[in-house]
Amino acid sequence: MASKKPQSKLWQTPSITDYTPLSVFDKVTYDQHVAVIYAYNPPTPPNAAIEFGVRKALAAYREWAGRLSRDSNGEPIILLNDEGVKFVEASVDRPLSETVHFRPSATLLSLHPSLEGVVELVQVQVTRFSCGSMVVGFTAHHLVADGHATSSFLVAWGQACRGLGVNPLPFRDRTIFSPRNPPNFESEHRGGFLNEWNQQALQHLESLVAHLWRAITKARGLNGLETTQVRISVDGRYRLNPRVPNEYFGNLVLWAFAKAKVNDLLSEPLPYATKLLHEAVMKVDDSYFKSFIDFANHKVKKEDLVPNAVADTKESILWPNLEVDSWLRFPFYDLDFGCGGPYIFMPSFSPTEGMIFLLPSFTGDGSIDVLSLYFRKV
Known part of the structure; x- marks a missing residue:
């Protein structure tokens, strides 16, 4: 081209x-x-x-x-x-x-x-x-x-x-996540790990994600006895106590997992799926993050564990599961080179079946664009 x-x-x-x-x-x-x-x-x-x-x-x-x-x-x-x-x-x-x-x-x-x-x-x-x-x-x-x-x-x-100074400056200390002594493994962390989700946004999006989960599950034609899962990321900047600076530069997210039998997900009303999503994310709190830090420092090497995020990069199909990446709270549209902001912003093509991106619509009317790729079972 x-x-x-x-x-x-x-x-x-x-x-x-x-x-x-x-x-x-x-x-x-x-x-x-x-x-x-x-x-x-x-x-x-x-x-x-x-x-x-x-x-x-x-x-x-x-x-x-x-x-x-x-x-x-x-x-x-x-x-x-x-x-x-x-x-x-x-x-x-x-x-x-x-x-x-x-x-x-x-x-x-x-x-x-x-x-x-x-x-x-x-x-x-x-x-x-x-x-x-x-x-x-x-x-x-x-x-x-x-x-x-x-x-x-x-x-x-x-x-x-635009000739301006960088403001705010990044907080660049990545050594602040020290394990506790003695460690306390309060949660099970072997199920998988990370991506990006802002909890403040989640409270307003649970119904939307629940609707997408049900709609895509139905369109896939899954067996009613199968278990389907949504992987949602929770930003630790809003969870850890004491609070990590908003300017922290690095990765600071952990995954929450909402699961349901296909029959239950499709036969129950929408609030059923919404409740599953809400409860899954609420579990990823300050204690969960600190437990993960202890687990990662004391168990990962000892048990020779491989993060799901690493393994999943080799797969192009999340069937029968979904991953939701919400970019609604990130200031991507604020990239102004001096000629005003972009009229379109979006992730590049990601050929991963079951991946969903949520981002502010480029129309600027407050609506949400949903980008996804999924296949129907034949």
Whole structure:
């Protein structure tokens, strides 16, 4: 689709030996890049201004310019060697409206660099169209940060492009999650781990998620005696006591699981599913998070456990289950390079059956867009 110019790396400086250790929450999230797409109407700033903004934002978020590595004990770390991020410029000699349709489709993959075999922790692709519109494809490695923290970096990038200082600055100490002495395993943590969900938003979305769970389960044509499960993520920034700063940069989410027999889910009224979702998330409280920290420090290596999040990246079908990723509370639409916010924001194409994304509608009327992919049993 695009004629790409040679790639360049940003913010290169002599190597240094500082590093940031991965926290227990970083270690159990998805070991892969996540990509998002932004579209902007003209007039748009030049590529040089966007690149300069990345440089400035990286000064505050150095982890993104580093590389994943291991320390002398074999523990995973982010090496702060300032080797830079990937920046790609591309152009298309057709209008955006005739080239890209913003719905789940493999054509979106051409709007950002490949997610395979990437050493850079951040990648940016700026694609220009003949109509003057601009699409920015952004990919970031999930081991470095969750959606909450990544969206804060994106806001900082826009601030830097507009000549502003990065505000607020990230809270970067990942060593704050110490296990208790003695440890206290108050919950069962072997069932799986993480992604992104803001509990404050969940209270207003339980009915929507319950409806989607029922509708997709019915459309799949599942056996009535099967058990179906929804995996929902709970943000620890809103759960841990004492409160972790909202500016914490890293991963800080754990999974809640709501389960039901297909027959029960479809025969009972909607409040039945809503109650299951609510109860599952309420269990992931301060005690649950602290129990998980103890468990991760004392049991994972001893029992040679592999996080579900890592295993699931190799699967493209969540059948008969669902995963719900809510991005409703993240300020993704605040990425303003100086020409105003995007008129479209969305995740790139994710060919994982059973994955659901919830995000604010680009119409700006307060409605919610639901992006999903599921198959019907035949």
